Amino acid sequence: MGVPDETGADPLGTADPCGDPFLRTRFAIPTLPVTYLRRDRLLGHLDLAPRTPLTVVGGAAGAGKTLLVADWAATRRTPVAWLTAQMADKGRGTFWAYLLQALRLAGVTLSAEVGLPAEAGRVDDALLTRLAAELSAREAPVTAVIDEYDRVTDPEIADQLEFVLRHADTGVRLVLVTRTEPLLPLHRYRAAGAVTEIRNDELAFTPEEAGDLLALHGIRLPPDEIGALLARTRGWAAGLRLSALAAQGERDPRSYLKEFEADRTTIGDYLIAEVLRRQRAETQDLLLRISVLDRFCPALADALTGRADAELILTALHRENAFVEDLGHSWFRLHPLFREILRAHLRARHPGLETELHRRAAAWLRRHGPLVETLEHAAAAGDWAAAAGALVGDLALGELLTGPRAEPLAALFAAMGPEPRTPATDLVRAARALSLGDLDRGLPHLERATRELEDATNRPVQEPNGLTRAPHQEQSEPAETAAARLGCALLHVLAARLTGSPARAEAAAHRAEELKQEVPGRLLDRHPELTALLRAHLGAARLWAGRFTQARAALTAVTDHGRTTPAAAAQVRAPEPASPVKTRSPVAPERPSTAQVREECLAHLALLDHLDGHPGRAERKALAALAAADHTDPSVLPGIGPATLVLAAVATDRDELDRAEALVDAPLDAADVRPPARDPVAQALHALVTARLLLARGDTEGALEAADRTVVADEPSPWAEAHAALVAAGAHLADGRPELAVKLLTELPGEDPLCLVGAAQAELAAGRPGHALDLLDRIRPGHTPGPLIAVRSALVEAELAGVEGDREARRRLVAQALREARRDRLRRPFKEAGPWLRPLLATPALRPLAEGWLLPGAGSPDGTPAVPEPPPMIEELSGRERDVLVRLAEMMSTEEIAADLFVSVNTVKTHLKSAYRKLGVNRRHDAVHRARELGLL
Amino acid sequence: MRYEIRVDGELTETLAKAFPELDHVVVSGHTILFGRVLDETQLYGLLARCQSLGLRVLEMRQAPQ
Missing domain, CATH: 1.25.40 (Serine Threonine Protein Phosphatase 5, Tetratricopeptide repeat)
Known part of the structure; x- marks a missing residue:
């Protein structure tokens, strides 16, 4: 069972709101291992699912939920969208982007109207409404399975799902696979008979099923011994499976299982230790090492073991249904339960190795994987030189300054201390400080990085004898060095802008243009924010210098870009071996990484118009920037x-002083x-x-x-x-x-x-x-x-x-x-x-x-349209009336205001009435609005 | 806040390392994990960790100071 390879036909792109390609493995229906036992009573129960809008399969880790639903999904004739909700902590927008993609991959045609969430953290109500409407118009319902739904901890996502479910009517059947009770009003669904539920007790193996499962492993037991095993494992699927695996290799499986029944160690712990012990040393070593990874392919596993046998071992483990799950496309993962326990074993057996493994994972991902994962592993290893090196070498320094990843990246690097000092770490420190406008902290880092990069360029390639380079200092690749120097030039333009030195900004921008020739085009294509930032900062510096025509040229280059040039927006990454989806749609409708930069440029263009004495144009651009x-x-x-300041300036020219004041002060x-x-x-x-x-x-x-x-x-x-x-x-x-x-x-x-x-x-x-x-x-x-x-x-x-x-x-x-x-x-x-x-x-x-x-x-x-001015204030508000209005604006009720001011409700009403009269309004909402307009609040 | 979490079965030293912030004691087929818990977030995190390790929680209670 795989995922269609063709995603290029999708006009809406194959990237999440952060611009990262969707991870194909999140949409894959898990494959069934050969020792999987089909249980008809559960499939029969699940067959009721199409009759209810909601199905919940809930049970403990290792209860066999996912495989059950995967088995069932494979038999469906209607389309099934599968989503493993691992990205739920990356924001609502990301979650919905993935869910929409899952639906599309399942063949659900959604019109372009539905769109995609533009931001990682937010999704428009309009999008959800349109989605529900289009789903409700379907003739055959689509089944949407969300596995690992317990990762959805944001109640807002639960509300949004319920909204879509309710309004999509019979167009969608939602199946949630979860360890914990989902954040949905289940009682209401139960009362209405609108939910199919399979819970832990039902998932537990019956004696007959347990016998069949053991038989699949070649173990035959009499009924009373099966009963004893069930009592020990409480019918827990993972427990049974592991005990079968452990007993399989024994000469006398029956007495072995008796021993297990008598033992009092926690089941998972005991069994995993047992099963692990039975593996060859290489297999044990591999299993322990890959427990630091979310998911892996053989090459990545090899990078952690330093051997070349991962493919064989992983295939065998998957065949034996031991620990490893196949995600398709040569990607695997450990069953979450085993992963946790294996990690505990790793820590116990090889203290300190975890850090080294993260470091190796980062190094491998640096060459083959997505940058975000590289950075996470490098950070987990505390290897800041590698993390910064990856960021800078990937030309992603600009993402620290702007765009949807600026915040998570800043949070990641916030843990970096004053050491180590490499050009890359210094550039990251400088970028973080400068993005906060902190020149005093930023400039020394920038200067040191610049000096060292220059030294490195002038130094002969040959390292002095006896000087062994640490792995993270392998900046030998010329492309990476060029990327670092380009990032450095970008920070110089920014610093020059912040210090008000247009000449230095021009020089640094000129240098950046030269360096761009040395950087591979694919890096530049992948990071449109870099070019945008260079132009934006240069434009701002020219604006400061009063070189309006040149400033306008730099700024409009940013605002015009990304809107009109699909060719330039083409983002086709070279297919890289053994990595998840890497292709992007040729049309990127929105460039999230440059949106902020464009806003700022628009605001500066507005300022230019204002300075040229064109208030109308200035206002339009400023409003566009704010919108x-x-x-x-x-x-x-x-x-x-x-942008706000330009609006205030225009308001002043119009003698709308209250509005101007509100804009400047608010x-x-x-x-x-x-x-x-x-x-x-x-x-x-x-x-x-x-x-x-x-x-x-x-x-x-x-x-x-x-x-x-x-x-x-x-x-x-x-x-x-x-x-x-x-x-x-x-x-x-x-x-x-x-x-x-x-x-x-x-x-x-x-x-x-x-x-x-x-x-x-x-x-x-x-x-x-x-x-x-x-x-x-x-x-x-x-x-x-x-x-x-x-x-x-x-x-x-x-x-x-x-x-x-x-x-x-x-x-x-x-x-x-x-x-x-x-x-x-x-x-x-x-x-x-x-x-x-x-x-x-x-x-x-x-x-x-x-x-x-x-x-x-x-x-x-x-014919000139007169602007209807609201009636002017005739009388000033009294102090008490203002007090009441302030509380009104805070959404307090009349009673609450009375209590807060220590007066009676009637007094509050009297104050309100006279405030309404003075403001010329009849309603609370209007009163607050008008008072704000007049700058009274 | 001090809490005690009683889980089914005897935890091995290896698995107990998955709870570095808690002490543990094994009593007659059960294990009691105990120690200071900063807030509810951490408490639920500990319960989730029990779940992801396949441990069955029998009892959880706030211990006297």
């Missing part, structure tokens, strides 16, 4: 990343979590947005202070300085210090149009219209500014025209500014223009242009 972030990883809160506690906190772009942006907001609120002192906040960076950023000066100038202007404002803005290098406009406005305030005119003339002709810049410059020109007495020009310019600003509702420039503007706006010529968005108006003028 994507929400979708790909709910554990990372939107936080106060650049997720402050989450801000520290979001890496990289030390990013100078994010820091400068945060300072600017805060300062602009304070200025808009009239807090000039606060604004000056915020604008003056220094951002630690090696090189200054022209736009950050210009905008800080602009806010400071605005504050001085508001406080009647135009000379200071002029000084600040005219001292700036460069020709930032927004600064020139600001300086012109300050010159006007200082009474020097001539200077203002000069400044306005300096704005590059031919440069098409974004709406924000156009509006501001039109307003200053209008003011200038007013000073010169040209009222017609002034009216025309204000009208132009209004038309430019209306679409994006840019109210702030008009509020900051000065007192001359207000009476002008009320004139019949201009009023229609301002009504509906800038001035309270009759309606929307000439």
